[in-house]
Amino acid sequence: MNIALLIILVLGFFILLSSFFTVRQQTSVIIERFGKFHSVRQSGLHLKIPLIDRVAGRVNLKIQQLDVIIETKTKDNVFVKLKVSVQFMVIKDTVYDAFYKLEYAHDQITSYVFDVVRAEVPKLKLDDVFERKDDIAIAVKSELNEAMTTYGYTIINTLVTDIDPDIQVKNAMNRINAADREKTVAEFEAEASRIRIVAKAKAEAESKRLQGQGIADQRREIARGLVESVDVLNRVGINSQEASALIVVTQHYDTLQAIGADTNSNLILLPNSPQAGSEMLNNMVASFSASNQVGEMMKKTSRKQAKKEAREIQPAKEEDPEEEI
Template identity: 85%
Template sequence: MTPMYIIVGVLIVLLLLGFFTVKQQSAVIIERFGKFNSIRHSGLQIKIPLVDRKAGVVNLRIQQLDVLIETKTKDNVFVKLKVSIQFKVIQDRVEDAFYKLEYPHDQITSYVFDVVRAEVPKLILDDVFERKDNIAVAVKRELNEAMTTYGYDIINTLITDIDPDIQVKNAMNRINAADREKVAAEYEAEASRIRIVAKAKAEAESKRLQGQGIADQRREIAQGLVESVDVLNKVGINSQEASALIVVTQHYDTLQSVGADSRSNLILLPNAPSAASDMLTNMVASFAASSKIKEMSASEVISKRSDDVSSRNYNDSHQGYDSALEDE
């Protein structure tokens, strides 16, 4: 009975060895006597013990490979590019992916190097930054054509980093800083110009309004003086006396307005209490002198006219006398 138990035990062990599980998003390659037999997907699977074996496991999930490449641009600038490739095994091509390509990462890296070093030297450094998506599309197109044969699908390619030489980066930073300073200077100059123009316009408008205000003020003062003189004339005060009275009134009004301001440093000369009466006396004397000068001027004119008439009469009489002597 012991050999029988041994045989049964061995069979049970072999049977248990025939069961195996496959993880999600994975595929197992089964070989029978060293030859491909089948592909087993996720779940509980069974194989013939001692006949079938698991040759390998193929990952069906999306994978990413980062490739760092150093190359030269058209303007002779060395630059490092980091290219990220996202790929996966085509589910219907698991056999090709397992048997046709032993090191897929190395194969993909080689194609990426080849494409990038063919595309970047056609561009200057600025265009590399601007057209990095075009480079990524070219890499994806080339990889898809090559890797589909081996059962791989290229999902996406990304240029994730562009790193020029450190001296070139410093030069680019200085250029950008200079450009920004230039733009800032232009904006500051334009703002200064706008402020100057606005200030000039404001000053011109202020002067215009100030002149208009002075003109209106003088017009109203003149109108008020005319009305004041007319009123004073109606009560028997002549024009000279009215003018003197108005001047005295304005003098005292000025003194009152100056005294009302405690911070004023204006001094009126003369500012004695008798200043107004002296001013009035001087004005009256001036008006009287002016009237006398006018009267004297009129008398001189009349006298001169009389002398001219006498002179003409004298000349006429002598001419008549001379004519009478000639007749005799």
């Protein structure tokens, strides 16, 4: 008798313990009575009728994330893989719909993501897929919200987190980018070279201008010095021809002295004997005298020709008045 009472007490204790249950934070519990939905219990300590009520399931109310990888084709016939991350949660007030209307929420969401992405991406070229990935994410979110609200779910956000074209396409794109950068580098190098050439040409032109100005100034000073030298020689009784010849011979020997001062010079001037200077002086004096004689003859011929033409014109002027009368 005591043993039976003990067993009854033990069973009663376990039944009493099974009447209490707890629900964790951000979780809802579905209670069924005789297999039929009875109530939804939120977080805290709860009581149920033993052997009549049972916990049918627990629903997670936290935000969940589902990553979906889709392979599809773009408008320019490039196969690309997209990774779409969907963040969703069960609405607290519609736990019943989330538990009883939809059994595999992840599979349902994946199907809708596949459907939307494969409807949107084929409308775009590969470059547009990268640029308009946010538009794709918005389209997925809109479609999922409309479909999953019926089942007690809400879509928090959708993100296109990765776009992965075929490896050959990526290599081709990298080559295109590299070629474009090389083209830009070549353009900048060409522009820099052009600037250097223009600057060098301007510098050379300025150098030539200054050099020419220097040569002109040098020749002007040489001419002024020659005039002064000839004046000095004329004062001591040396005529202009002899003075010019003497100056030229003096410059000749000054040039020889300058050449001889350079130890690395291999230049040889012929003739280079002492008699050569004398002959040069005599030849120059003779040539200057001959040129002066030729000049005087040309002046005399010019004067005679002018007088002859004047005599021919004078009678013609005297006859003109008579013809008019």
